Amino acid sequence: MLDQISLNPAIRRVLQEQLDRVGVTFERQLASDLTAVNRLCLHVGAYRGKMLRPTLTLVSGMVAAGDPGDGSTLTDAHIRVAAVAEMIHMATLVHDDVLDDAEVRRRGATVNHLRGNETAVMLGDYLISSAFHLCSTIGDPSINLAFGEITKTLCAGELLQLHHREDWSLDEETYLEIIRRKTASLIGGCCRLGARLSRADQSTENALHDAGFRLGVAFQIQDDLLDLIGEETTVGKSVGRDLAKGKVTLPVLRFLSHASPVERGRALQALREGDACALGALVRSAGTIDSASDEARRFIDEARRCIARAPAGPARDFFDQIAMSMMQRRS
């Protein structure tokens, strides 16, 4: 997240230091007196990525507090909330790796994979529980309530997505409802809580929430696009997973709703066969890759207008720079 050269380098350095504190809090919170548990938690490190949610939590806190750009307004509670958000996010990634039966059969389970599922489930549960526990140590019931609501919404979004697996007639509103719940609610919540911990007034809290929420929608649309057309070496994770899991994403659903019967037939065949390459080519030639990309950009534009409602200052500029840098997202 912070590797964009377009970002203010001084604030970038400050945030990197604060994110290191988030990392330390994260690891301390997961530490157990059981060696077996600690060994598993080491694997969680492999899921650590952009730290988007902690970054936006901290930046929102700085914006709301009118931080001069040195992070001096950030408190220990900001660090904990940032770590809680990352832990919840990580739990969803770990649980996302639980293979359904079809995948297991397709891959042909090896001895190494034999116990993958149950351990992944329990490790994810350990992460969620640790997140709620850390959250409770802040001692502010409103933070607990907010995270309870956010995770409930997030899970409902995931369930809605599962319900619509291989639903080739999925409409755009339902797609947006899924990603608002499963992705945007947590990112918007991070911005709101970061602001709240800086004693923001309600309108600033709302402005930052609304900005984060829209960035979350854009981020998920981009994620879905990268899964369809990205290169594994650039994206840093395997692509074509959505297809394998029967997830219908924005470019695909837009393509399906506008395609001729012949094109639609070809696309459905590619979907059923899990042929990401053929599907990507079809969707690209019809221009719906670009149209989905534009949609993400529209959400980023909206987010920037929300950011402009927050108090001006170097932190607000930085938040805006993050939004702009997302316009060029390639991984």
Added chain:
Amino acid sequence: MLDQISLNPAIRRVLQEQLDRVGVTFERQLASDLTAVNRLCLHVGAYRGKMLRPTLTLVSGMVAAGDPGDGSTLTDAHIRVAAVAEMIHMATLVHDDVLDDAEVRRRGATVNHLRGNETAVMLGDYLISSAFHLCSTIGDPSINLAFGEITKTLCAGELLQLHHREDWSLDEETYLEIIRRKTASLIGGCCRLGARLSRADQSTENALHDAGFRLGVAFQIQDDLLDLIGEETTVGKSVGRDLAKGKVTLPVLRFLSHASPVERGRALQALREGDACALGALVRSAGTIDSASDEARRFIDEARRCIARAPAGPARDFFDQIAMSMMQRRS
């Protein structure tokens, strides 16, 4: 739980009414604006069982408050904590049903099973999140902190158990550590929080926690025994699951540590083949079924001594009757 004829019928009726309130709170808390989510939540009803955790929460609250036996001392917070505990328990049951790859292969996945795993994982996550959300509505940070700690401990216990799968040399202390964490911590916690909500003094809170904790250990030993030697029609769930999941339980580990090389060889063969019937016969003839049964009874005796440390009254007598009825547990 409350169907034992040895229990005081008046208090039984009172508790049944209060448990109905717990059920209503439970269902309301899971209700979603999404039909797909509500439809899944209906399935959760199938997991509803003895309501042991809610019962002990409420009874502990009554004991600590010196309730005259009519439930008049129970508050809405008691009902919510009872529902939270059941929701957490239910989440572990749902996640326990996630099949590992080996089982999937052994059973041969049918079309109906194709999407079982991912939905089970997300539904369990929805339950956990709903539990934490409900917990946060009480507005008492100490309750949140307690449930955060309890679930973290519970998951660590499950992870420790997974770590020791098919560990035929599992020692008794590790077995007890697993069940203390995965089962006793939640049941002990229910009793502590029920008492705390009744403004119990520290010694009463501890007495009830210690009683619940020991009943939890006994309950799990009995569960493990029933899985090995119970009849499916009586137990009400499939037996032999521990074996299929490579879980080594008290009667089995006691048998293995005392068996002659020949007997041990036979038992290991039954374990590897997942032959619950052969294993049950071996273990029974060696007397380790009885010895494990006795161990459960010893924990119940200890629990009763802890109960005796709490304030006397009809509710305390009822708690003691529950403990005694567990001596004869057959399902």
